[in-house]
Amino acid sequence: MKKLYTLMAVVLLASMILTACGGTPAPTTAPETPAPATAVPPTAVPPTETPKFKVGEVTDLGGVDDKSFNASAWQGVTDAISQLGVDGKYLESKDQSDYAKNIQQFLDEKSDLIITVGFLLGVDTATAAKAHPDQKFAIVDYTYPDCYPGAEEGKTCGSSTDLPNVRGLAFQTDQAAFLAGYAAAGMTKTGKVGTFGGLPIPTVTIFMKGFEAGVKYYNQKHGTSVAVLGWDTAKNDGLFTNNFSSTDDGRKFAESLMQEGADIIMPVAGPVGLGSAAVCKETGKCWIIGVDTDWYVSAPEYKEVVLTSVMKKINVAVFNTIKDAQDGTFTGGTKTYTIADGGVDMAPFHDFDSQVSSDLKTELDAAKAALIDGSLTVDGVLSGK
Amino acid sequence: MTEDKDKKDVKKTEKAVEKHGSPWVDNLLMPALAVFTGLVVGGIIVIISDDTAIEAWRHFFSAPGTALKASWDAVITAYSALFGGALGNPKTIIAGFQTYFSTGDTTALLKSIYPFTESLVLATPYIFAGLAVALGFRCGLFNIGAEGQFFMGALGSAYIGYSITGLPWFIHLPLALLGGAAAGAIWGAIPGYLKARFGAHEVVNTIMMNWIAFRLSDWLLTGPMKASGFRPVTPSVEATAELPRFFPDPLRFNWGFPLALLFAFLVYWFLFKTTLGFEIRAVGANPDAAKYSGMSVVRNFVLVMTLSGALAGLAGSAQVLGTDHWVGQGFSAGYGFDSIALALLGKSHPLGVVLAALLFGILRGGATNMQSVARIPIDLISVIQGMVIIFIAAPDIIRWLYRLRIGRTEQTVLTRGWGK
Numbered sequence: 001m002k003k004l005y006t007l008m009a010v011v012l013l014a015s016m017i018l019t020a021c022g023g024t025p026a027p028t029t030a031p032e033t034p035a036p037a038t039a040v041p042p043t044a045v046p047p048t049e050t051p052k053f054k055v056g057e058v059t060d061l062g063g064v065d066d067k068s069f070n071a072s073a074w075q076g077v078t079d080a081i082s083q084l085g086v087d088g089k090y091l092e093s094k095d096q097s098d099y100a101k102n103i104q105q106f107l108d109e110k111s112d113l114i115i116t117v118g119f120l121l122g123v124d125t126a127t128a129a130k131a132h133p134d135q136k137f138a139i140v141d142y143t144y145p146d147c148y149p150g151a152e153e154g155k156t157c158g159s160s161t162d163l164p165n166v167r168g169l170a171f172q173t174d175q176a177a178f179l180a181g182y183a184a185a186g187m188t189k190t191g192k193v194g195t196f197g198g199l200p201i202p203t204v205t206i207f208m209k210g211f212e213a214g215v216k217y218y219n220q221k222h223g224t225s226v227a228v229l230g231w232d233t234a235k236n237d238g239l240f241t242n243n244f245s246s247t248d249d250g251r252k253f254a255e256s257l258m259q260e261g262a263d264i265i266m267p268v269a270g271p272v273g274l275g276s277a278a279v280c281k282e283t284g285k286c287w288i289i290g291v292d293t294d295w296y297v298s299a300p301e302y303k304e305v306v307l308t309s310v311m312k313k314i315n316v317a318v319f320n321t322i323k324d325a326q327d328g329t330f331t332g333g334t335k336t337y338t339i340a341d342g343g344v345d346m347a348p349f350h351d352f353d354s355q356v357s358s359d360l361k362t363e364l365d366a367a368k369a370a371l372i373d374g375s376l377t378v379d380g381v382l383s384g385k
Numbered sequence: 386m387t388e389d390k391d392k393k394d395v396k397k398t399e400k401a402v403e404k405h406g407s408p409w410v411d412n413l414l415m416p417a418l419a420v421f422t423g424l425v426v427g428g429i430i431v432i433i434s435d436d437t438a439i440e441a442w443r444h445f446f447s448a449p450g451t452a453l454k455a456s457w458d459a460v461i462t463a464y465s466a467l468f469g470g471a472l473g474n475p476k477t478i479i480a481g482f483q484t485y486f487s488t489g490d491t492t493a494l495l496k497s498i499y500p501f502t503e504s505l506v507l508a509t510p511y512i513f514a515g516l517a518v519a520l521g522f523r524c525g526l527f528n529i530g531a532e533g534q535f536f537m538g539a540l541g542s543a544y545i546g547y548s549i550t551g552l553p554w555f556i557h558l559p560l561a562l563l564g565g566a567a568a569g570a571i572w573g574a575i576p577g578y579l580k581a582r583f584g585a586h587e588v589v590n591t592i593m594m595n596w597i598a599f600r601l602s603d604w605l606l607t608g609p610m611k612a613s614g615f616r617p618v619t620p621s622v623e624a625t626a627e628l629p630r631f632f633p634d635p636l637r638f639n640w641g642f643p644l645a646l647l648f649a650f651l652v653y654w655f656l657f658k659t660t661l662g663f664e665i666r667a668v669g670a671n672p673d674a675a676k677y678s679g680m681s682v683v684r685n686f687v688l689v690m691t692l693s694g695a696l697a698g699l700a701g702s703a704q705v706l707g708t709d710h711w712v713g714q715g716f717s718a719g720y721g722f723d724s725i726a727l728a729l730l731g732k733s734h735p736l737g738v739v740l741a742a743l744l745f746g747i748l749r750g751g752a753t754n755m756q757s758v759a760r761i762p763i764d765l766i767s768v769i770q771g772m773v774i775i776f777i778a779a780p781d782i783i784r785w786l787y788r789l790r791i792g793r794t795e796q797t798v799l800t801r802g803w804g805k
Binding site: 056060061089090091092093094095096097098100101102104105106108109119120122131146148149150151152155156157199200201202240242243 | 496499503506507603604607612613614615616617618620621634635637704708709710711713714715716717718719749753754756757760762763
């Protein structure tokens with residue numbers, strides 16, 4: 001009995017606090033049926049007819065709040081929820097056995113579009129897509145065919161052919177990284193800039209390649225000899241933390257690059273780079289070039305050391321894919337986003353804007369225009385033009 | 386004495402036993418209440434995180450019924466999605482059976498049992514790893530290294546699984562399992578030896594061994610054991626090394642589960658029916674007494690840590706040979722760490738471990754559906770598991786909460802002091 005009283009007291013207290021917080025009491029007609037909690041704000045695009053178009057995102061191990069590509073993809077889905085009126089949800093993967101299970105869940109729910117994120121889901125996505133040819137899929141940062149000589153289809157690789165019901169979303173990030181490298185070369189005081197990656201995989205090294213090319217292009221134009229530490233395209237070798245999680249590694253790698261003289265660092269390892277940003281902020285001896293999103297916005301605690309960022313707009317790609325699928329214009333195969341369509345870009349300098357000379361800005365604009373019209377290519381610069 | 390009175394007396398004694406330290410109360414009632422309380426706390430979190438329910442609570446005085454109903458609805462939605470997603474829908478299962486018996490078509494049946502088989506698949510590594518930690522507890526050793534041993538076991542099995550070709554399955558599969566057990570055993574034996582020989586505490590050393598295992602696997606997966614191609618994963622194991630699956634894809638239920646049950650029985654038999662098992666329990670209960678009775682404490686420490694490591698290694702083997710067939714960087718969702726909680730919940734008894742592992746498998750299995758249908762983050766499962774452990778580790782909370790007046794029965798000694 002005594003316990004019942006205690007419980008009641010707690011309930012009363014809680015309700016009083018909550019009511020107090022509520023301020024002006026709303027009309028007592030509390031909605032019996034759960035009113036549209038996911039109310040669609042009126043926008044230019046009219047909400048779709050019922051039933052809603054269903055979108056499911058399967059994250060990889062980083063989870064939906066990884067501040068990296070899972071989060072960026074989810075941003076695309078939430079944008080679609082508010083602007084296109086779709087119904088979107090996500091499933092987080094806790095270990096690799098969850099990939100197939102989560103995809104299966106969305107298959108069972110008859111989602112209209114299933115979006116998987118990252119190369120780790122490459123095999124399971126292709127296997128599911130082949131078993132369900134009528135189901136639309138999109139995969140972020142991965143493309144088919146992905147089978148290499150000696151790989152076993154369905155085990156070590158996903159598909160040896162193009163899949164008509166899967167859209168692979170690829171990003172020409174080397175173009176944006178090229179501009180960042182050019183800017184870094186123009187801004188460095190020590191004549192050395194550095195980079196390191198999470199893993200030696202194409203989606204990471206493409207950043208480092210572009211960065212190196214940008215520096216090289218600056219050297220060609222200005223007769224300088226700014227050096228790139230941490231990556232060498234000719235040797236196809238560089239610095240890698242071998243993980244995408246340890247901010248501690250981010251600190252260590254940034255420290256060793258600083259000791260070698262680099263004063264601008266581009267970490268291409270997701271949240272690992274935040275550790276590097278922390279070191280730069282503490283020592284005040286280096287600047288950071290962010291990756292994937294504009295770190296000035298997404299990691300504002302380090303905004304005083306973020307020179308610029310190499311943006312890879314996964315959210316835009318995901319949003320467009322959802323829109324295409326909803327409009328009935330969905331196509332499979334690979335869709336590559338480039339600097340020409342704005343899918344990749346260099347972020348503004350923000351607080352550094354006043355420190356960047358107008359000459360450098362003009363040159364960057366010219367380089368961007370040349371990248372867009374194709375007269376300048378990353379590979380061209382790397383191979384010595 | 387009349388017969389009646391006799392009966393009454395017997396009843397009284399029975400009741401007294403029940404109230405004062407019956408093993409059943411301590412071993413079944415307490416864990417059950419801990420799980421129940423954990424679910425209740427989880428339910429409260431569901432209510433707090435539910436916008437509709439919170440909105441309704443703001444107007445509790447004007448419409449108390451709405452608030453209670455909204456809360457109830459939120460909890461029911463969450464838990465029915467959780468358990469429905471873990472066990473399947475009885476109606477569809479029955480319908481599936483009916484279709485199968487009338488037409489012989491298995492599609493509907495397989496679809497209906499998919500959720501339940503997935504829960505069993507998830508329970509498999511939990512059983513092995515839980516047995517590993519439980520065995521350690523029985524000897525007074527706290528094996529926190531199950532996670533590292535799990536990784537080593539998985540890598541060991543994967544290596545034998547993919548590198549050797551051309552063997553028949555009845556040689557290759559046992560060999561791969563043995564490789565996993567051996568790798569885990571080595572990872573367990575090292576802290577065991579350090580403890581026995583130098584008195585280095587096993588808690589510290591098993592944690593250190595975890596880190597070595599994680600970094601070693603990072604290196605192996607990007608270097609020597611990496612499949613060709615760019616993904617940092619091992620090649621897939623040969624079909625001859627796979628634990629056979631019972632049903633066609635996407636059902637992943639395989640021989641790993643019966644194997645886990647077999648090992649649970651073996652551990653039970655070893656602990657309670659053999660002299661060595663008795664020695665181990667004696668050392669766990671009181672090492673000094675065991676020593677003076679002529680038992681070798683040192684030998685038992687090494688032996689138990691080796692066996693414990695082997696069991697945790699088999700957890701990794703079962704996962705890689707039965708479910709995944711390859712090892713990548715996100716190989717474990719913390720099976721080794723969860724298994725500590727699981728061994729506590731199972732009171733370090735093999736049967737208890739199996740039951741607790743089934744519970745954990747069900748929670749993890751249903752989490753996918755809960756996440757999707759009720760839109761509750763998968764992390765709620767970790768919260769519930771954590772709560773259950775708090776209530777198990779601090780049984781007085783449960784006693785106080787449910788007004789249980791039970792004498793404390795003897796407790797298993799989980800771990801001993803430093804350097805002992």
